[in-house]
Amino acid sequence: MSSWNDRRLARRVKPGDGRPLRPFRWWHLLTRSVLSISLPSAGRVVVHSVEVMHGGDLNTGEVMARLYRDxxxxxxxxxxxxFPVEGGVIEVRTSEAGMRRCAFVADDGSEHQLVPDPASAEGRRIRFAREHPGASRLIGAVSILVLLIGVGVNLLQVAEPISQIPPIADTIGTFESxxxxPLWLNISLGVAAAVGATERALRMRYHWLLDSGAGT
Incomplete structure (x- = not known):
């Protein structure tokens, strides 16, 4: 299965046209991620940069990852x-909230996360964590708490109409949540969960239960 998936992902990779990597600007904060790593190649060090535009391609809507060398x-x-690179591969995954994974996996199995551009949202979040570690941990804990509340409330509210389906109701009875x-509180919880998921994406934290909203 792993080999089949590797071949499937390899077929997706298309050659680039050599155009230069654009500098990161402040108006890219919500739509663009750029992460880099320096790797040895042919006796020298080459900077490998990955760019992801989260809004998707204007024509197809597909989210693309682009690999730049120097x-x-x-x-x-x-x-x-x-992306195959000398000494291993660079793996890129996203979720609805942003980056999910961007790491160099060496041939020996070791992993090294790419470093975000300092001007990007991910880079600014890392700098905040370095300069304010206590506040950073608190924000991270609040993000998890908000997502847990959202998951719990959604499960309770979804369970009631599902339990009223006749075959289920006849077998195990109905469930009253x-x-x-009220609608306004549901909307508020949804917004809070989106903010929490985005905060975790800036640190490339991902858990299938908390952050699984249409991840790719």
Whole structure:
């Protein structure tokens, strides 16, 4: 299965046209991620940069990952992407909230996460964590708490109509949810969960239960 998936991802990779990597600007904060790693190649060090435009291609809507070598476009692929490089591969995955994974996996199995551009949202989040570690941990804990509350409330509210389906009701009975939130509170919880998921994406944290909303 792993080999089949590797071949599938390899077929997605298309050669780049050599165009230069654009500088990161402040208006890219919500739509673009750029991460880099320096790797030895042919006796020298080459900077490998991955660019992801989260809004998707204007024509197809597909989210693309682009690999630049020393600032020139070398290859591109739909996400999830797996770019072969000297000594291993660079794996890229995204979720609805942003980056899910961007790491160099060496041939020996060791992994090294790519470093975000300092001007990017991910880079600014890392700098905040370095300068304010206590506040950073608190924000991370609040993000998890908000997502847990959202998951719990959604499960309770979804369970009630599902339990009323006749075959299920006849087998195990019906379930009456103890939680029946007004629309405005449901919307507020949804917004809070989106913010929490985005905060975790900036640190490339991912858990299938908390962050699984249409991840790729």
């Amino acid at each position: 600032g020139r476009l070398d290859a591109e692929s739909r996400v999830p992407a797996r 103890p939680v029946n939130l």
